[in-house]
Amino acid sequence: MGDRSTIEVISIGREGFAGLPVIFGSNLTNTRLVVQMSGKALKLPGDIIKQEFKQEGDLQKLLLLYIQAQLSQISQITACRSHHEIEQRLARWLLLIYDNVENNTLPLTQKFISSMLGVRRASITEIAISFQKQGIIQYSRGQITLLDRSQLESIACECYSKIKAEYKSLLEPILTNTNRINIK
Numbered sequence: 378m379g380d381r382s383t384i385e386v387i388s389i390g391r392e393g394f395a396g397l398p399v400i401f402g403s404n405l406t407n408t409r410l411v412v413q414m415s416g417k418a419l420k421l422p423g424d425i426i427k428q429e430f431k432q433e434g435d436l437q438k439l440l441l442l443y444i445q446a447q448l449s450q451i452s453q454i455t456a457c458r459s460h461h462e463i464e465q466r467l468a469r470w471l472l473l474i475y476d477n478v479e480n481n482t483l484p485l486t487q488k489f490i491s492s493m494l495g496v497r498r499a500s501i502t503e504i505a506i507s508f509q510k511q512g513i514i515q516y517s518r519g520q521i522t523l524l525d526r527s528q529l530e531s532i533a534c535e536c537y538s539k540i541k542a543e544y545k546s547l548l549e550p551i552l553t554n555t556n557r558i559n560i561k
Contacts, residue, residue: 382495388474389447390473397444397447399426400426404423438551443547446544446547450540450543453539461536464507465534466494466536467490468532472533473537486518514529
């Protein structure tokens with residue numbers, strides 16, 4: 378935004394792909410990609426992705442399904458911001474992040490979380506304290522550990538399960554039936 382504020386519109390994890398503008402024929406975007414967690418990633422030149430996408434093979438099919446899942450997630454999160462309480466949205470957001478990294482301890486500050494959800498930091502602090510008192514998370518300076526996933530899922534709005542179901546229905550069939558994507 379003009380005042381340099383940000384808000385997260387999508388979360389990409391270990392299953393994901395960044396750089397969709399390249400597939401659409403552009404090298405430009407007005408959005409910013411923020412890496413929240415350290416880990417391993419594969420980086421490919423854009424021209425290789427474009428070339429493979431044009432081959433109309435397994436990679437193209439996978440990327441198109443992934444784009445559909447991302448658009449669905451963006452739509453769901455947009456609706457979520459208008460219809461659900463901050464506590465539910467935070468629970469949904471945390472669950473998606475935990476799923477993306479498959480780790481129960483996340484290096485996240487309350488300031489960062491508030492920026493991603495577009496809410497006041499004080500709201501995140503209050504909810505984090507409440508979650509900690511309920512035994513859902515353990516929070517210490519810049520680190521959140523998930524203690525009770527089922528309780529966090531019970532707090533999350535329906536958006537979490539809808540997003541997960543969409544990714545599962547679109548991507549799981551192709552990923553389980555294809556051991557390896559063939560790149561020519």
